[in-house]
Amino acid sequence: MRHFIRLALISIGIAAAAPAAAQDVELPYWASIDAEEAYMRAGAGMQFPIEWVYRREGLPVRVVRLIQGWRYVEEPDGTMGWISSGLLSRRRTAIVIGDELAAMRAAPSADADLRWQVEAGVVGNLGECSDGWCELDVENHKGWIRENSLWGAGEP
Incomplete structure (x- = not known):
């Protein structure tokens, strides 16, 4: 009986700690x-x-x-x-924002080859970001877009 009570108390402790851990974000x-x-x-x-x-x-x-x-x-x-x-x-995903088309480039540089012009509202999977550029994958169309043209990139 003591063993059963100990297991019950441990189970209650674990169950109570799980929601608390989820709140520690x-x-x-x-x-x-x-x-x-x-x-x-x-x-x-x-x-x-x-x-x-x-x-x-x-x-x-x-x-x-x-x-x-x-x-x-x-x-x-x-x-x-x-x-x-x-x-x-x-x-992590991001959505293209702004009033103009966003240039999606082959590399994180304004001088890199232009791959596509992306409209505001397009959503893609966010890759790495560095030096003001973020890698974006829009249905397997991958390239780099300026970070300030994306909502969902950078620090929240």
Whole structure:
């Protein structure tokens, strides 16, 4: 019986520590939508009304707060709300921003060969960033774009 009680107490301790460990994340951090459809809610819970429906997997978001399975996020246009943590990924993505086409180059340099002109709103997987340039993979079209043309790159 003592052995059973000891195991029960250990199990309770582990279960209680797991959510606490999940809360020990340095904020803010970048994440991305990891579902074909995700709901942004007015509060941290299913009982709160849906304010926005995302149908764009991979869209980058900035996580600024967290509460028990929910993340308070900011999207590229500044909209903020709560999304269930299960609908987010730590996979780094970025979205092209600005009023003009962004040049995607073969190397991280303004003198490198131009590969594509990328429109604002295009989302891709973010690679390494250095010296003001970031590598971006848009459906296997890879190249380098100036960091200031991307939302989701750099420090959150």
